[in-house]
Amino acid sequence: MSSGFDFIQSVSPTSATLIGELRGGGVIWCDIQIELSEFEYEGETENGPVMLECIDFGVTDLSELVNREFTFPRNPEDGYVEGSLCLGYDYIPADLTKIVFGDTNASTIDAVLTIHLVFGWPWKEVPDTFVVEWKIKLAFDSEELGRSFAELREDLETSNYNLPPIEHPVLGTLTYENVTEMYNGSVANGTKSIPSGLSASECDDLDSLVEAACEITADLRNLAAAATEFIGENSDNIDAASSLSLISLVVYPRGAAAWFFRNGTSLAAVTMASDRSFELL
Numbered sequence: 001m002s003s004g005f006d007f008i009q010s011v012s013p014t015s016a017t018l019i020g021e022l023r024g025g026g027v028i029w030c031d032i033q034i035e036l037s038e039f040e041y042e043g044e045t046e047n048g049p050v051m052l053e054c055i056d057f058g059v060t061d062l063s064e065l066v067n068r069e070f071t072f073p074r075n076p077e078d079g080y081v082e083g084s085l086c087l088g089y090d091y092i093p094a095d096l097t098k099i100v101f102g103d104t105n106a107s108t109i110d111a112v113l114t115i116h117l118v119f120g121w122p123w124k125e126v127p128d129t130f131v132v133e134w135k136i137k138l139a140f141d142s143e144e145l146g147r148s149f150a151e152l153r154e155d156l157e158t159s160n161y162n163l164p165p166i167e168h169p170v171l172g173t174l175t176y177e178n179v180t181e182m183y184n185g186s187v188a189n190g191t192k193s194i195p196s197g198l199s200a201s202e203c204d205d206l207d208s209l210v211e212a213a214c215e216i217t218a219d220l221r222n223l224a225a226a227a228t229e230f231i232g233e234n235s236d237n238i239d240a241a242s243s244l245s246l247i248s249l250v251v252y253p254r255g256a257a258a259w260f261f262r263n264g265t266s267l268a269a270v271t272m273a274s275d276r277s278f279e280l281l
Contacts (some may be wrong), residue, residue: 018138093118212255230278
């Protein structure tokens with residue numbers, strides 16, 4: 001029985017482009033745009049495109065893609081590729097599950113893409129899914145893409161990425177996040193634990209950063225009280241500073257910190273310098 005979407009099986013790609021940009025986190029994020037042959041959809045002539053965004057191939061040069069295969073889970077599993085087929089004002093989910101690269105030249109790279117197109121989501125209990133396998137040449141700007149990869153390699157040489165977690169008797173387990181350049185963990189605040197972070201950005205001495213975090217943690221109650229008192233004296237937006245609750249803390253090099261508080265639906269934040277003076281954020 002026809003679902004009304006069977007036409008997609010006869011649609012083919014007419015052109016495709018690949019771009020890659022360094023958007024932080026030590027990764028080249030690649031986007032692929034695929035233009036399609038014309039077809040009829042709800043009385044209108046359409047040709048896509050299919051957009052596949054924020055793909056991390058984990059490479060540092062275009063040559064590393066040649067003759068390689070990459071697989072991805074489907075949305076919403078971790079690691080999926082954000083994708084959609086644009087049909088007028090409708091956006092049909094497009095899950096890229098596999099891409100096999102072939103040879104390349106100065107301006108294109110051969111590729112075979114396996115994409116799951118999901119029609120009827122989210123209003124149909126069981127959407128209609130069509131799997132297409134498209135063989136295409138991905139066009140790219142060699143100068144622009146080469147510049148992006150060069151920036152990535154320089155960034156990897158000068159920045160801290162993929163650092164191992166820190167196991168500390170006071171601070172507990174701190175895991176490193178590339179994008180924010182932050183060690184993330186938690187600290188005890190009374191009977192609760194709150195998120196905490198150690199900012200490794202522009203930090204040339206990790207031991208001193210950890211030591212500063214320990215000192216702040218040891219005096220957490222007094223410093224939090226001083227911060228809320230400062231907020232009460234200097235903010236017009238918080239009526240009851242005494243009832244502010246500390247919700248997160250970030251420690252910076254040289255003992256500076258940022259404190260974040262909540263009072264019902266109101267939020268307040270202050271920075272603390274190494275001399276323990278405060279300033280509203």
